[in-house]
Amino acid sequence: MEVLQFVLQLFRDPLTTLTQFIQENGALTYGLLFLIVFVETGLVVMPLLPGDSLLFAVGVLAAPATGGKIDITFVIPLLIGAALLGDNLNYFVGKYFSGYVKSKDKILFLKREHIAKTEAFYEKNGGPTVIMARFVPIVRTVAPFVAGAGSMKYPKYITFCILGAVVWVSLITLVGYFLGNNEWVKHNFEKVVFGIVGISVLPMIIGFIKSKLK
Numbered sequence: 001m002e003v004l005q006f007v008l009q010l011f012r013d014p015l016t017t018l019t020q021f022i023q024e025n026g027a028l029t030y031g032l033l034f035l036i037v038f039v040e041t042g043l044v045v046m047p048l049l050p051g052d053s054l055l056f057a058v059g060v061l062a063a064p065a066t067g068g069k070i071d072i073t074f075v076i077p078l079l080i081g082a083a084l085l086g087d088n089l090n091y092f093v094g095k096y097f098s099g100y101v102k103s104k105d106k107i108l109f110l111k112r113e114h115i116a117k118t119e120a121f122y123e124k125n126g127g128p129t130v131i132m133a134r135f136v137p138i139v140r141t142v143a144p145f146v147a148g149a150g151s152m153k154y155p156k157y158i159t160f161c162i163l164g165a166v167v168w169v170s171l172i173t174l175v176g177y178f179l180g181n182n183e184w185v186k187h188n189f190e191k192v193v194f195g196i197v198g199i200s201v202l203p204m205i206i207g208f209i210k211s212k213l214k
Contacts, residue, residue, distance in 0.1 A: 010036075010050050014057035022061070022069050030075065033058060034082045037169075040141060042086025051137060052172055055079070059176020066180050076173055083134075083165040087144040091157060094148025130160035134168040 009017045022029045033054070040049040058079075062072040133143035147157050 007049065010054065014050055014053050015060060018054075018057055018061060019069070029070070030078060033075065034078055037079050037082035038086040040086065041083050041144070042089040043141075051140065052135070055169060055172040056176035059173040059178075060180040062173070063177050063180025072173070072177055076170055079169045079173070080165045083169060084162065087161050087165065088158075090141070090144035091148035091154070091161075094145035094150075097149065128160065130157065131164035131167060134164040140168075 006017070018029065021032060025032075036049055036054060037051070040051050058070055058075055059072070060066055062068060062070040062075065130143065130147065133139045144157075144161070
C-alpha cells in the first residue's frame with residue numbers, strides 16, 4: 001500500500017516527492033530512479049509509471065538554481081542504462097513468448113490484432129518507430145515487447161533502441177536542467193508536468209481518433 005501511495009505521489013508531484021526522498025535517503029535516490037525507469041521500460045505489465053515527468057523533475061533537481069541535489073553527469077548515463085536494460089528484457093520476453101502470444105486472442109491488455117498492427121507499422125516505418133515510441137507513455141513499455149514478439153531482428157532493434165534511450169533520457173532531463181532556473185517553472189511545476197504528460201499522450205489520442213474515423 002505504501003509503494004502504491006508513493007507512486008501516486010510521484011505522478012501528482014514528482015518534484016516534491018523526489019526532494020523529500022533525497023532528504024531522507026540521499027544517494028539511494030539514484031537506485032530508486034534506476035528502478036523506476038527499468039520497470040517502466042522492462043515490464044510490459046507496468047506501463048503506468050511516471051517517465052517523462054520523472055526525467056524532467058530529475059533535471060530540475062540537478063540544476064544549480066535548485067541546489068544541484070542530483071549529479072546530472074551521473075544520472076543521465078545511469079538512466080540511459082536503465083532504459084536499455086529494461087527494453088532488452090522486454091524484447092527478449094516478447095521473443096521467448098512470441099508463439100504463445102500469437103496463439104491467444106488476448107493477454108492482459110494486449111490483443112493479438114494490436115500486435116499484428118504494430119508489426120505492420122514497424123515494417124512500414126522501420127527502426128525510427130522505436131525512437132518515436134520512447135516519447136509516448138504506455139507505448140514505450142509495450143513497443144519493445146511487440147518488437148520481440150514480432151519480426152524485427154535484434155541487430156536492427158538494438159541500434160534504434162540505443163539511439164532512442166540516449167535521446168529520450170538526455171533531452172527531457174536536460175530540458176528540466178536548463179529550465180530549473182526559470183522562476184515560473186519552479187512556481188508552476190505541476191502545470192509543466194501536466195503539459196509534458198499532455199504532449200506525450202497527444203500522439204496516442206490522435207492515433208485513436210484516426211483509427212475510429214477509419
